[in-house]
Amino acid sequence: MDMTFKKAEEVCRQFDISGIISVEPTDIGHINSTHIVHTEKGKFVMQRLHGGLSASKLEHNYLIYSKAFDEHDWLYPVWRKTVRDGYFYTDEEGFDWRIYPFIEGEILRTALTKEELYACGRGLAKMHMIFGTIQDEPLAVYPNLHNLAYHYERYMRAICAGETESGGRARDGAVEEIIAADISVMLEKKSIETSIVHGDTKISNLLFGNGNVVGCLDLDTFMKGSLREDLADCIRSCCTGNGRFDRTAAGHVMSGYAGSLDAGLFGEDPCDEKMLPGVFDKICFELGLRYYTDFISDERHFDEKYPGYRLERAKSLLSLRWSE
Secondary structure: OOHHHHHHHHHHHHOOOOOEEEEEEOOOOOOOEEEEEEEOOEEEEEEEOOOOOOHHHHHHHHHHHHHHHHHOOOEOOOOOOOOOOOOOEEOOOOOEEEEEEOOOOEOOOOOOOHHHHHHHHHHHHHHHHHHOOOOOOOOOOOOOOOOHHHHHHHHHHHHHHHHHOOOOOOOOHHHHHHHHHHHHHHHOOOOOOOEEEOOOOOHHHEEEEOOEEEEEOOOOOOEEEOHHHHHHHHHHHHOEEOOEEOHHHHHHHHHHHHOOOOHHHOOOOOOOOOOHHHHHHHHHHHHHHHHHHHHHOOOOOOOOOOOOHHHHHHHHHHOOOOOO
C-alpha cells in the first residue's frame, strides 16, 4: 500500500467514503493536485488545494454558482460534504482537501470540427447567460488573474532576484526580447470587467454531451471580470495548435457565441471585431509571461509536466497573435 493510497483513505474517511479500490493521478487542471479515486460505489475526484488558496472564498463562490447552475440544469462539480458538515478537510500538514463525484461528461481535445467549435461558442454564451442571472457578488480567489501589470511586476522581481543570486537563474534571451518589445502595447489593452465570468475557459474545462456544451469544470477562477477575456481565452484554447492561430476556427466559435448571447444585457459585445483581437493578443501574452516567470523563479504556479514544459509553453504563447 503506497502513500498515495494511504492518504486517499485518510481523506476519503473525512467525506464518509469507503471501499477504495484504486487511486490514480490525473491531468485535470494545472494548479491543484488531483486524483481519481475508484471505489466500490463509483468514482470520485479528490483534490488538494494549491497552497495559498482561500477555502472560505471558494466555498462562498460555490454556494453562489451552484444555485444558478442547478436552476438551469448545468453540470458542474458538486462538492461532497465532510462528516463534520463542511466542504473541506484540513490535514495535519495544513492542506485543504475536497472531493466531488466524477462527472461522466465528454471533454473534447483539439482539433475540433466546425460544428464542435460552433457548439463551444454557443455553450460559453449559455454559461455567461446563467452567470448573468446571479445577483450575489463573487469573491476573487485569484484577484490578479488577468492583471497584466501585476504579472509583469512579478516577472521583473524574478529577473532581479536571478541577477543578484550567485550564478543567476536559467534565462532565455529571445523570450525576454519579446516581452520587452511588446509589454507597453499589451498594457494599453483594457477590458470591461463588470460581469461574472468563469476565468479559465480552456476547452478541457467545458463538458460536452450529444454535441452540445452541458456543463463546466474548474470554477476556482469564478469572479467578476470581462466576458471578452473569457471568450478570447476560449478561442486561444481551441483555435491554436503548433504555435499557430486559426482565425477560421475562431470565427466558428464567435458565430456560436454571438448567436446565443444577448449582448444588450451585459453592456458590451464580446465579439466586437475591433476589440477582440487585441484582447486575444493580451491573453496569450499574459499567460506566456506567467509561464516564463514560473520558469525563472521558485513560485511554481504551474506544474512542470516534463522538463522544459514551462519554457516551451511560454515561447508558444508569447508568439501567438490574432493578425499572424
